[in-house]
Structures are given as structure tokens and as C-alpha cells.
Amino acid sequence: MKNIRVSICTGTACFVMGASEIMMLEDSIPEDLQGRMNLEIEGVSCLEKCTNHNRQKAPFVLINDNLLENATLAGVIDALRTIVEEE
Amino acid sequence: MLHLNNNASKIKREILIRLTKLQLEGKLEEGAHYIPREMAPRGSEPFRCCIYHDREILRQRVIARLGWGLEDYDDDKKLADYAKEALEREAPTWPMLTVLDEACNACVKTQFVVTDACQACLARPCMLNCNKKAIEIKKSRAVIDKDLCNNCGLCMTNCPYNAIIKIPVPCEEACPVGAITKDENGKEVIDYHKCTFCGNCMRACPFGAMMDKSQLVDVIKHMMNGKKIHAMYAPAVAAQFRSAPGQLEGALMAAGFEKVWEVAQGADITAEKEAHEFEERMEEGAKMMTTSCCPAYVRAVKRHVPALESCISDTKSPMHYTAELVKKEAPDCVSVFIGPCLAKRREGMDDPYVDYVLSIEEIGALFVAKNIELEKQEIMHKENNPSPTGRNFAITGGVAEAVKVRLKQPEKLKAAVINGLSKAGMKQLENYGKINSGEIPATEDTPNLIEVMSCEGGCIAGPSVITNPKVAAIQLKKYLGQ
Numbered sequence: 367m368k369n370i371r372v373s374i375c376t377g378t379a380c381f382v383m384g385a386s387e388i389m390m391l392e393d394s395i396p397e398d399l400q401g402r403m404n405l406e407i408e409g410v411s412c413l414e415k416c417t418n419h420n421r422q423k424a425p426f427v428l429i430n431d432n433l434l435e436n437a438t439l440a441g442v443i444d445a446l447r448t449i450v451e452e453e
Numbered sequence: 454m455l456h457l458n459n460n461a462s463k464i465k466r467e468i469l470i471r472l473t474k475l476q477l478e479g480k481l482e483e484g485a486h487y488i489p490r491e492m493a494p495r496g497s498e499p500f501r502c503c504i505y506h507d508r509e510i511l512r513q514r515v516i517a518r519l520g521w522g523l524e525d526y527d528d529d530k531k532l533a534d535y536a537k538e539a540l541e542r543e544a545p546t547w548p549m550l551t552v553l554d555e556a557c558n559a560c561v562k563t564q565f566v567v568t569d570a571c572q573a574c575l576a577r578p579c580m581l582n583c584n585k586k587a588i589e590i591k592k593s594r595a596v597i598d599k600d601l602c603n604n605c606g607l608c609m610t611n612c613p614y615n616a617i618i619k620i621p622v623p624c625e626e627a628c629p630v631g632a633i634t635k636d637e638n639g640k641e642v643i644d645y646h647k648c649t650f651c652g653n654c655m656r657a658c659p660f661g662a663m664m665d666k667s668q669l670v671d672v673i674k675h676m677m678n679g680k681k682i683h684a685m686y687a688p689a690v691a692a693q694f695r696s697a698p699g700q701l702e703g704a705l706m707a708a709g710f711e712k713v714w715e716v717a718q719g720a721d722i723t724a725e726k727e728a729h730e731f732e733e734r735m736e737e738g739a740k741m742m743t744t745s746c747c748p749a750y751v752r753a754v755k756r757h758v759p760a761l762e763s764c765i766s767d768t769k770s771p772m773h774y775t776a777e778l779v780k781k782e783a784p785d786c787v788s789v790f791i792g793p794c795l796a797k798r799r800e801g802m803d804d805p806y807v808d809y810v811l812s813i814e815e816i817g818a819l820f821v822a823k824n825i826e827l828e829k830q831e832i833m834h835k836e837n838n839p840s841p842t843g844r845n846f847a848i849t850g851g852v853a854e855a856v857k858v859r860l861k862q863p864e865k866l867k868a869a870v871i872n873g874l875s876k877a878g879m880k881q882l883e884n885y886g887k888i889n890s891g892e893i894p895a896t897e898d899t900p901n902l903i904e905v906m907s908c909e910g911g912c913i914a915g916p917s918v919i920t921n922p923k924v925a926a927i928q929l930k931k932y933l934g935q
Contacts, residue, residue: 376695378827382466382817384458386920409695411828421821422467 369404370449372442373428377412385425387439394439395446402450457918460500461661462814466919467492468511468518469669469818476673477822481540485532488515510556517664520671522551539670545809548645549666549798550655556662559639560622564604567595570616579608579617627657629879630757647756651749651874651907652795652916665795665917669815675787676709683783684710685775686816687792688717688847689912692929693813693920696827703830708819711786712779717839719775720746720846720855726768727852728859731902735865739764740889741901744852746770749796749907753874753882760886764903771846772797776806791816793915796907812917841933848929849873849911853904869900873909 374380374388391407415426415433423435429445468488475484489511493504500507513523515532519539567579573593580588580595587601588608595617597608609617624641625633632647633654641662643654655663676682684705691701702713723746734742745751745766754761772790779788789809790801801810820827842858845851853868860866871878885903887893908914913925920928 376828378694378817378820378825381694381827382470382814382821382919383463384919386924387456387458389924390921412826421470 367402367404368449369406370446371406371408371428371430372446373408373410373413374437375411375413375415375424375426375428376409377414377416379416379421380412380425383424385427385437388425388427388437388442390439391442394443396443399443399447399450403446405446457656457921459659461659464492464511465514465518465661465664466814466818468514469667469815470821472515472518473669473673473818473822476670477677479677481670482533482536485515485519485536488532510553513553513555514661514664517551517553518667518669520545520666520668522546522548522666523553524551526554536670540674542671545668545671545798545802546666547802548643548648549650549795549802550643550645550648550652551664551666552641552643553662553664554640556660557640557658558660558662559635559641561620562599562622562635562639564619564621565597565602565606565609566618566620567597568616568618570614571595571612572614572616574613576613578611578613582607582611623657623659624654624663627653629653629874629876630753649749649752649756649874649907650796650799651753653875655795656916665798665812667815668798668809668811669819672787672789672809672811673709673819681711681783681786682709683712683714683779683786683788685714685716685719685772685779685788685790687772687790687794687797687912688715688720688844688929688932689793689915689918689925690791690813690816691715691844691932692847692913692925693793693817693918694827695928696830697832698932698935699832699835700827700830702833702835704820704825704827705816706833707825707830708816708823710789712783713833714775714779715835715837715839715844716771716775716790716792717843717846718778718837719771719773720843721839722774723768723771723846724843724852724855724859727766728856730766730768731856731866732861734766735901739901740895741885741899741903742766743885743903743905744856746846746852747796747905747907748794748800750874750905752796752799753879753907754886757879758882758886760890760892761882764885764889770800771843772800772807773804776804780806793912793918794908795916813915813919814917817919838935844933845929847912848926849906849909850904851911852906853902856902866902867900868902868904871903871905872911874905874907875909878905 425437427434427437475481489508493507585601587598632644705713743764787808791811798810801807842855849872910922914922
């Protein structure tokens with residue numbers, strides 16, 4: 367099983383742009399993905415990705431070392447599925 | 454229901470952040486002009502027919518975010534002039550909600566549509582059940598005559614192929630009091646006399662055509678002019694951001710406020726007075742009393758359920774008592790309530806102690822524009838620690854509970870909660886109104902204290918929140934224990 371660490375930026379800009387929705391991740395993992403990964407979810411303070419013109423790409427989420435821009439709950443789940451299914 | 458963090462709400466917040474940055478740099482008038490172009494640049498993918506249409510709508514959004522309505526929209530007036538007049542404005546202007554005609558999709562009036570799934574079957578239950586004879590079969594497909602159809606929905610419920618669907622008009626559907634109707638062009642118009650300013654339409658419109666008029670420009674103007682501004686934050690605000698106790702205070706001080714007050718302090722006063730009032734009214738033989746801290750609810754009763762009006766407690770809201778404390782301590786300050794609510798903007802207009810009402814979106818935009826990270830703020834010591842029950846006003850059931858624990862004989866209380874003034878919630882209200890007037894007899898189960906929250910879930914699910922109410926509920930619990 368793969369270890370996946372999801373770090374959700376909970377900085378102010380990300381929260382204003384909707385990061386709280388992604389905090390629902392733990393309760394939103396679809397059945398077909400359950401038990402297929404070692405998932406660790408954490409809220410982290412500002413990742414500092416939102417400097418000036420990049421702010422419009424908030425919220426930001428780190429999945430292992432990959433940065434997800436304009437992140438949504440559905441987008442994060444999609445990224446998890448890609449990781450689980452690539453073998 | 455529409456997700457609270459969607460593209461339309463993100464665009465509204467982005468405009469606020471841009472305007473706030475410009476204002477803080479002293480460039481509001483010259484800079485506002487460029488916002489539509491910067492947000493819909495040449496070569497970008499348009500949301501509508503073209504970027505020029507997008508820009509025109511962005512222009513109107515900027516005007517609403519500068520605190521102006523779009524009802525007397527002037528094509529020729531420059532954004533710079535709207536900005537200039539916003540900076541000269543003495544007080545917020547009525548009404549608090551405006552419709553962006555250009556953004557309104559003019560959602561189709563006929564709400565029932567026959568899809569490709571129609572088999573033009575032999576039984577034809579859609580035709581036979583239609584009281585208005587509005588359905589005919591043409592070219593192997595049922596067709597609804599728009600002029601005859603009265604949107605009863607019987608065709609949809611009777612179709613064995615699920616071939617008939619309902620296309621709702623989201624704002625009209627969300628409005629519990631029928632205050633939104635179409636004009637002759639199919640665009641939505643608000644009847645402000647009926648409107649309770651609950652904010653449901655604002656939350657529900659997928660085109661973001663219902664916008665609240667911002668007061669942030671006014672507050673920042675006073676800050677930049679060196680006025681002393683006191684912030685009063687509602688309990689629901691504490692549940693919006695992730696931070697340690699005292700950091701929200703730190704962030705608000707860093708944003709430029711002179712002093713920060715918890716509205717939960719006022720909630721404690723409200724609960725205390727409401728408990729007294731309840732005991733008095735019961736002694737006098739009243740059938741029931743309702744809470745009064747939700748301004749959308751109070752307005753809903755006054756405008757739509759007069760039979761229940763005598764039951765509304767005379768106790769004022771937590772905002773009022775907090776603002777009274779503020780103005781007693783600092784009569785010359787500018788008092789600013791911060792909350793998740795549109796109806797509070799209306800209430801604030803009538804309250805002599807409240808100068809401005811900001812939304813959570815607005816305070817969030819101010820934090821972002823000033824690069825204020827909540828979790829990196831200094832922890833401020835709180836002078837007063839309101840009770841957990843005062844802080845719990847933000848969630849459904851919290852107010853009734855706060856009253857209960859303050860009663861001399863809590864066992865005499867029979868509390869009921871109306872969780873959300875949807876159309877169904879309004880029916881419940883009407884029912885209680887009939888019991889109060891004697892039209893329907895009271896029974897064993899009739900409650901004697903009714904808490905009404907216009908927003909389902911309470912203030913943490915208000916129309917201008919940024920945080921998912923489930924996450925906010927967890928954060929509110931942490932705040933109670935601080």
C-alpha cells in the first residue's frame with residue numbers, strides 16, 4: 367500500500383478561497399479507494415504559494431510532493447485515485 | 454444546495470481583495486478601472502459568450518463591492534467615479550442586496566421540460582393527469598404548452614420513464630417569502646418590502662447575480678483617516694478560521710482595529726434578559742415566546758406572520774448589547790460588527806450603536822490584502838471571557854440552551870427549534886401563529902419557547918461564511934472551551 371500525505375494549506379488566503387471544503391477529505395474518501403492507501407491528512411499553516419498574482423490559484427494542497435492549485439475536494443480525491451491506480 | 458465555495462463566490466471574494474489592496478495603497482479610484490480587464494484578460498477562457506461580456510459583469514460586481522446598488526446603473530459612469538463617491542459616502546445605502554441584471558441568467562419560467570427520454574408511450578399519463586390540458590404529443594414526443602402550464606409537476610411525477618424534469622429558478626426557490634419575481638424581460642426583481650434579507654438567494658444563485666453591497670470601503674476609509682475603530686466579532690466568525698485562542702484578536706488588531714470585542718459578551722446579556730422575560734411572560738399567562746436575536750426571522754414575522762408578532766421577545770440582540778458596551782466605553786469610536794449575516798446589515802442600519810456591519814468575506818479579504826496569517830498572529834490576552842453558552846449562539850439550538858440554563862425553573866421550559874426559514878420553516882411559523890391567535894388549539898406538545906434560526910444550522914451556515922459549516926462546527930466547539 368502506498369503512503370500518501372495530503373497537506374492542506376489552511377493559510378488565510380486559502381481559507382478565504384475555500385480550503386475548508388478540503389478539510390472534509392477524511393470523511394469523503396469514496397468506497398472504492400478505502401483501504402487501498404496509507405493516507406495521512408494534515409492542515410498546515412501557509413505554504414506561501416500565494417504570493418501576489420498566484421493568489422488566484424488558491425487553495426493549495428500538497429499531495430506527497432506535488433502541488434495542487436485551485437484545489438477542490440473532488441480534485442484531491444481524483445489525484446489520490448491516480449496515485450493508487452498507477453502501478 | 455449550491456456549494457458555498459464555488460466559482461461565483463470566489464470571483465466575488467477576489468474582487469474584494471483587489472479593491473482592498475488598491476484602497477490601502479491609496480489607488481482605489483485609478484485602479485478600480487483595471488480590475489475587469491485584469492480578471493478577464495485577453496486570451497483567457499470566457500465564462501460567458503466572450504471576455505467583453507465577462508468584463509461588463511465584473512464591472513457591475515465591482516460597483517456592488519464598492520457598496521452601490523445596480524438598480525440605477527449608469528453605463529457611462531466610470532468605476533473611478535463610483536469609487537470616489539464611495540469614499541465620500543457618509544453611511545451605507547439602502548437596500549443591502551442588489552440584483553446584477555446583466556449577470557442574471559433569466560432562468561426559464563416554465564419549470565418542467567420533456568427530455569429525450571420521452572417514449573411517447575401508449576399510456577400517456579402525463580397528458581391524462583394534466584389538469585390544464587397543457588400536454589400534446591407531437592412528433593413522437595410529449596410537448597408542454599408554456600402558456601397553459603401552471604408548473605404543478607403532475608406530469609413529472611407520473612412519467613414512468615423519468616423523462617420530464619424540473620428546471621428550478623434557484624433564487625425564487627430559495628426565497629422563503631416570495632419576494633423574488635420576474636420582470637417582463639424574465640430578469641429577477643426583489644420586492645424589498647417582502648424581503649427578510651436572509652441571504653438565501655445570494656447563496657443559491659449559480660450566476661452570482663444576487664450581491665450584497667459591501668461596506669468594507671467605508672470601514673477602511675475611516676481606518677486610513679485615523680478614526681478609532683472597534684471590532685465586534687460574532688461567535689460564528691471565531692469558527693471560520695483555524696487559529697489559537699487570542700489570535701483572531703491579534704489579526705483584527707493587525708488589520709487596523711483599535712479594540713476587539715466578542716459579541717458573545719452581548720449574547721450573555723441577551724440570554725440573561727431573555728430568560729427573565731420568558732419567566733415574566735409565562736407568569737402573565739402567555740402561550741409562548743420566541744427568541745429575537747436572528748434579524749431575518751424577526752423581519753419575517755413582522756412582514757409575513759403578524760399573528761406571531763406579539764410572541765417575539767423584546768430583548769435585543771447580542772450585536773446591540775455589545776455595541777452599547779462599546780459606545781459607553783468609547784463614545785467617539787466607529788463600531789463595526791463582523792458576522793456571517795446579511796440581515797444584520799439591515800439591523801445595523803436601525804441600531805444607533807452600530808456604525809457598520811462587515812461580512813466574513815469582507816474581513817477575510819482585508820486579512821488577505823494585508824497579508825495577515827491568522828496562525829502567525831500574536832496571541833492577545835482577552836479581558837472578558839464570555840460564557841460557553843454565549844459563544845454557542847452561533848449554532849442551531851444554542852440560544853434556547855443558553856436561555857434554559859439561566860432559568861430558575863428550567864423544567865418548565867418546553868423548547869422547540871425552527872432550524873432554517875425555508876418555505877417549510879415559514880409554514881411552521883404560520884402554524885405557531887395560528888396557535889397563538891387561537892385559530893388552532895394548543896396541545897400538550899406545544900412548546901413555550903421557540904428558537905428560530907433563519908439559516909439551517911445556525912449562524913455558522915450564514916450566507917457570507919467561507920468555511921464549510923461542518924468544519925466550522927468543530928472549530929466552534931474549540932472556541933467554546935477557550
